[in-house]
Amino acid sequence: MERVExxxxxxxxxxxxxxxxxxxxxxxxxxxxxxxxLARQRFVQHRLAVIALVVLVVLVALAYIxxxxxxxxxxxxxxxxxxxxxxxxxxxxxxxxxRNTAVRLMxxxxxxxxxxxAAVLIIVGVxxxxxxxxxxMGGIVDNLLMRFVDIVLSLPVLFIILMxxxxxxxxxxxxxxxxxxxxxxxxxxxxxxAEFLALREADFVQAARALGAGHRRIVLRHMLPAAMAPxxxxxxxxxxxxxxxxxxxxxxxxxxxxxxASLGNMLTNAQEYFYSAPIRAxxxxxxxxxxxxxxxxxxxxxxxxxxxxxxxxx
Amino acid sequence: xTAGAGTRRGRAGVRxxxxxxxxxxxxxxxxELRGLRTHFFTRDGTVKAVDGVTFEIGNGETIGVVGESxxxxxxxxxxxxxxxxxxxxxxxxxxxxxxxxxLKLSDEQMRDVRGNQISMIFQEPMTSLNPVYTCGDQIxxxxxxxxGVSRRQAWSRAVEMLQQVGIPxxxxxxxxxxxxxxxxxxxxxxxxMALSTNPELLIADEPTTALDVTIQAQILELMKALxxxxxxxxxxxxxxxxxxxxxxxxxxxxxxxxxVERSDVxxxxxRPHHPYTEGLLRSIPRLxxxxxxxxxxxxxxxxxxxxxxxxxxxxRCPYRMPICDTAPPFQEVRPGQYSRCWLTPEHEPPTVxxxxxxxxxxxxxxxxxxxxx
Numbered sequence: 001m002e003r004v005e006x007x008x009x010x011x012x013x014x015x016x017x018x019x020x021x022x023x024x025x026x027x028x029x030x031x032x033x034x035x036x037x038l039a040r041q042r043f044v045q046h047r048l049a050v051i052a053l054v055v056l057v058v059l060v061a062l063a064y065i066x067x068x069x070x071x072x073x074x075x076x077x078x079x080x081x082x083x084x085x086x087x088x089x090x091x092x093x094x095x096x097x098x099r100n101t102a103v104r105l106m107x108x109x110x111x112x113x114x115x116x117x118a119a120v121l122i123i124v125g126v127x128x129x130x131x132x133x134x135x136x137m138g139g140i141v142d143n144l145l146m147r148f149v150d151i152v153l154s155l156p157v158l159f160i161i162l163m164x165x166x167x168x169x170x171x172x173x174x175x176x177x178x179x180x181x182x183x184x185x186x187x188x189x190x191x192x193x194a195e196f197l198a199l200r201e202a203d204f205v206q207a208a209r210a211l212g213a214g215h216r217r218i219v220l221r222h223m224l225p226a227a228m229a230p231x232x233x234x235x236x237x238x239x240x241x242x243x244x245x246x247x248x249x250x251x252x253x254x255x256x257x258x259x260x261a262s263l264g265n266m267l268t269n270a271q272e273y274f275y276s277a278p279i280r281a282x283x284x285x286x287x288x289x290x291x292x293x294x295x296x297x298x299x300x301x302x303x304x305x306x307x308x309x310x311x312x313x314x
Numbered sequence: 315x316t317a318g319a320g321t322r323r324g325r326a327g328v329r330x331x332x333x334x335x336x337x338x339x340x341x342x343x344x345x346e347l348r349g350l351r352t353h354f355f356t357r358d359g360t361v362k363a364v365d366g367v368t369f370e371i372g373n374g375e376t377i378g379v380v381g382e383s384x385x386x387x388x389x390x391x392x393x394x395x396x397x398x399x400x401x402x403x404x405x406x407x408x409x410x411x412x413x414x415x416x417l418k419l420s421d422e423q424m425r426d427v428r429g430n431q432i433s434m435i436f437q438e439p440m441t442s443l444n445p446v447y448t449c450g451d452q453i454x455x456x457x458x459x460x461x462g463v464s465r466r467q468a469w470s471r472a473v474e475m476l477q478q479v480g481i482p483x484x485x486x487x488x489x490x491x492x493x494x495x496x497x498x499x500x501x502x503x504x505x506x507m508a509l510s511t512n513p514e515l516l517i518a519d520e521p522t523t524a525l526d527v528t529i530q531a532q533i534l535e536l537m538k539a540l541x542x543x544x545x546x547x548x549x550x551x552x553x554x555x556x557x558x559x560x561x562x563x564x565x566x567x568x569x570x571x572x573x574v575e576r577s578d579v580x581x582x583x584x585r586p587h588h589p590y591t592e593g594l595l596r597s598i599p600r601l602x603x604x605x606x607x608x609x610x611x612x613x614x615x616x617x618x619x620x621x622x623x624x625x626x627x628x629x630r631c632p633y634r635m636p637i638c639d640t641a642p643p644f645q646e647v648r649p650g651q652y653s654r655c656w657l658t659p660e661h662e663p664p665t666v667x668x669x670x671x672x673x674x675x676x677x678x679x680x681x682x683x684x685x686x687x
Contacts, residue, residue, distance in 0.1 A: 034489065042556070139400070210395055210436075211456045211507065212429035221455070224588040225446045308491045309445050 035073025035308065042305040049301020052294035056266060059290065063109035075109035075259035083277070091146050094272065105283050108261040112243050113291065115177050115262075119242035122181025124235050128224070134189070135196025136219055146193065149186045158248065165254045176255055176299045180242045188234035193221060195227040202226075229303045236299020240292040247288055344547050345394070345432075345515055345662035346370040352386075361618045363389040363402070365571035368644075370503045371515065371564075376541065376548040378562030378579070380594065382615055385673025387551045391517045395434055396424050399410035411515075413658045417560040437520040439500035449503045450476070453510050475506040479536055487615075498529035502536065509540060516541075517549045522557060533561055546666045548550060555598055559583060567591050570616055570626040573644065577651035587653035587661075589631045590687035625656070635663050 010267045033041075044050060052085075067074060078098035086093040092101035134145040164179040199205055200223070208222050243263070249255030250264025257265055263284040270281035352364040364386040371377050374614065376627045379387045393404050396416065409416040418425060428434075436442040436450065444452055453472035457463060463471070469488070476484035479502040492500055501521060518537065522530040541548055550561055558565055567575040567590065575588040586592045590620060593611035613630035616622055623631055629670040635658050646652050647659040656664045 003450070086354065113532075203436055203438050204444040207442045207504070208444070208505075209397055209437055210428055211400070211511075212425045212432040212459060214425055217459070222444055226444065309493055312623070 018114060018231040022237045038308065039305040042307075042310050043301050044265055046297075046304060049305075050299045052297035054300070055290060056294045056298060059109060059287070059294075060113060062106050062112055065119070066103060066106040067110055070100075070103050074104045074133065074261050075099065095269065096115055097278065101280070101283065104261045105287065106264065106288070108263045108266050108284060109227050109287050109291075111173065111256055111260065112264075112288070115173060115180065116239045116291070118177045118242040118294075119180040119184065119246075120235050120238040121176065123185045123188055123238040123242070126185040128192045128227075128231060129235060131189040132184070132193025132196050132219055132224065132227075135193040136200060136215070136223065138200070142193070145189075151191055152201035153186045155183070156281070158245075161245065161249060162252070165249065171255070171257045173256065176246060176249060180245050184238060184245070187292065188231070191230035191234050195230050196223055199226055228306050231302045232306060233299055236295050236302070239295040239299075243288065243291050243295075247258065247284075276309045318606035322383065336624070342372050343370040344373045344375075344411065345549075346406040346408070346410040347390070347394070348410065350390065350393055350409065351405045352389050352402055356400045356401055356402050356619075358609040358620045362571050362621070363618065364393060367571075367573055369564075369566050369573060369576055371549055372549050372680070373514075373548055374541075374545050375564060376550060376562045376565045377566060378568045379549060379551045379568060380553060380558055382553060384615055384618070385568045387553075387568055389520050390568070391434065391519050391549065391551055394517065395428055395432060396560070414654050427662055429508075429511050429513070431513055432515045433511065433513035434519065435501070435504050435508050436520045438450045439497050439504055439524060442504055443500055444493055448489050448491055449483060449495065453503070453507045455490075456507050457510050471510060472506070475490060475510045476503070478509075478540070479503075479506045480532075481506075498525055498532065498684050501525060501529075501533055505533070505536065505540070507546065509546075512544060513546060515549060517551070519551045520553070521550075522554070523552070531559075531673075531677060537561070555583075555594060570618065570621060572626060572654060573652075574654045575652065577648075581648070581651050585648075585651075587647045587659070588627075589657075590627050590630035591653075592617070593630075593632075625654075632660045633661075633663075635655060637664060 050081045070182070076099065078094070081090075081094045081098040082096060084090070084094040084098070090102055092105065095101050095104070113150040121149055134142040153159055159305045160183050161179040164182075168179075175258075205222055206216060208218050213222070235259075246255055246262060247264035248268065250257070250262045251268050253268065255264050256262035257271075267281060270277075270284065273280050347370065348368050350364055350367045351362070354361040354363055355387045367386070367390055369377070379390065381387050382387060384670065388397055390404070392398050394409050394416065398403070398404055404417060406543070407417070411427070411431065415425065419427065438527075443449065447455075450469060450472045453475055454468035456463070457468040457471045458465065459470075473484050473488050476488055481487050481502055487495070487499075493502065494498070500525075505521075516537075521537070522533050525533060538561065540546075549562070551558065552558060562579045565579050566573075566576060567582070567588065569590050575582070577584065577587075582591060583595065586595055590611070593609075596609045597611060599608055611630055615627065618627060623641075624639040625631070625642050628634050631638065635656060641656050642656045644652055644654045658664055
């Protein structure tokens with residue numbers, strides 16, 4: 001009892017007032033770092049992730065700003081400039097139809113990134129919904145949902161996507177996004193479910209229950225944040241996967257087709273000139289590899305940064 | 315008593331007022347367990363983890379529930395909170411609080427009871443806090459959940475609670491994560507969280523087991539202080555008789571899912587009746603006593619899938635008698651002291667004879683089985 005009172009007194013002392021208290025009542029003035037400060041510190045430790053973030057930011061900025069400035073330039077053909085070499089306004093030269101390759105590449109990056117990020121929203125959304133329900137409810141619900149996941153996984157994904165795109169309109173960005181989204185959520189669902197199965201038994205979830213928290217609160221406030229790590233990983237993999245799938249689709253002629261630009265259809269075009277101008281395949285290929293790599297590294301870094309249990313070391 | 319609760323916490327009072335009148339005659343009890351049975355239906359058979367547990371907790375009373383691991387202490391607590399999960403199931407009994415049977419409430423109503431009227435502290439302070447939220451956040455959440463106050467108010471309440479449980483520099487500490495605190499501090503945070511809503515009953519499931527002895531003493535002192543201040547009842551689950559002696563008013567000794575002895579704390583320590591209680595007391599090491607070996611209770615706890623017939627303790631009992639093959643009644647051996655044993659209050663074998671025919675014993679059991687209240 002005495003100690004309780006004593007501490008209360010000690011705390012009433014305002015931290016700013018010059019206090020004449022004895023040594024044992026000294027107030028620790030080291031600032032408490034907030035969650036986001038800590039997260040930033042952990043993230044900065046991940047050198048690769050930081051580099052990936054910078055590269056991605058540059059890519060995103062270029063991809064969304066350049067086409068905004070140049071307008072429809074990416075699709076404008078110019079017969080006088082067919083296969084023309086690089087100049088100041090076309091640092092990567094012109095293609096077989098006299099289109100500005102650099103501008104076109106930026107527009108293609110924009111399309112691919114849009115598809116990647118939008119599809120990942122669907123993937124993470126559906127995946128965490130199905131995964132958390134299955135993991136939290138367990139039993140027959142879990143069984144049914146996971147068998148459904150197995151069925152979706154056993155389908156030939158590319159074929160399904162091709163079917164959807166062929167049925168609902170090839171070349172439409174939204175159809176492509178939805179097709180990739182609804183076939184790609186299974187991995188996320190499995191990861192989240194596995195995490196939830198473990199978390200459901202965790203003492204702190206029991207404790208929340210004992211404090212009278214309802215199902216929704218337990219799932220949304222206690223379990224999902226704790227399951228952030230696999231979710232972030234799933235999202236990173238999802239971005240990489242979606243971008244690659246889009247490229248494959250466009251390459252096959254079912255995704256985004258000319259005159260619209262996407263990394264996939266740029267690769268298709270480059271194919272014909274593989275021997276005469278191999279560099280044309282390198283540009284979109286390089287951007288594709290960069291996006292996929294950066295997404296993975298960034299995912300790694302974010303996973304560690306968002307987990308407060310991770311130490312800030314070194 | 316209802317009025318008292320009403321003045322202390324408005325919501326509970328209102329609920330009681332329009333609820334069913336208390337089922338039992340005397341209103342001094344905060345919580346009554348009657349014939350609680352919680353069984354686990356496993357592939358190997360039914361485990362009767364809690365098998366007919368009856369006791370009551372008075373207002374502001376501290377009741378110590380003692381027994382070996384696996385005797386059903388924690389399951390009893392979980393049953394009160396209705397936190398039993400498959401394959402476990404509460405198959406019979408009542409848990410009456412303010413005249414309401416908690417086992418008959420809807421899930422919604424039960425959620426309101428949890429945390430609000432009954433709170434629980436868990437054994438493992440290291441894992442019972444959510445690692446991704448700050449301690450202050452977690453306490454504030456508990457406050458918000460039950461009192462619908464603003465975020466800011468809840469936070470200042472959380473800081474206040476942390477001060478109350480003796481965490482120095484609470485304002486700063488509230489912003490820290492559980493992993494930045496020691497075990498003792500985490501347990502304090504747990505206690506702060508459990509008490510933040512002013513419960514009428516605090517269930518403490520081995521609150522000090524994971525802590526070292528000095529911290530243990532501090533936590534017990536803290537619980538005592540808070541008990542006085544908040545006038546709440548405590549159900550203290552432990553296997554540490556020292557903790558019981560320190561804290562409890564009443565003691566319930568459990569063995570293999572049944573209450574084997576119940577009385578006030580002095581009687582248990584001075585004149586235990588059940589041989590199991592005796593054994594527990596004898597196996598406490600005493601300071602300054604030279605002895606080659608510590609006394610133990612021989613044998614092991616019976617396999618819950620294969621319990622002996624008759625008295626559950628008979629295989630380990632130094633007083634074993636032929637009559638022990640018949641289940642002994644739970645009888646009052648002295649005023650206020652109940653024991654599930656055939657021995658007479660004077661610890662003599664019962665007069666029915668040393669080897670009574672089974673029917674006689676059965677009859678005797680019938681005669682002696684008077685409901686403990």
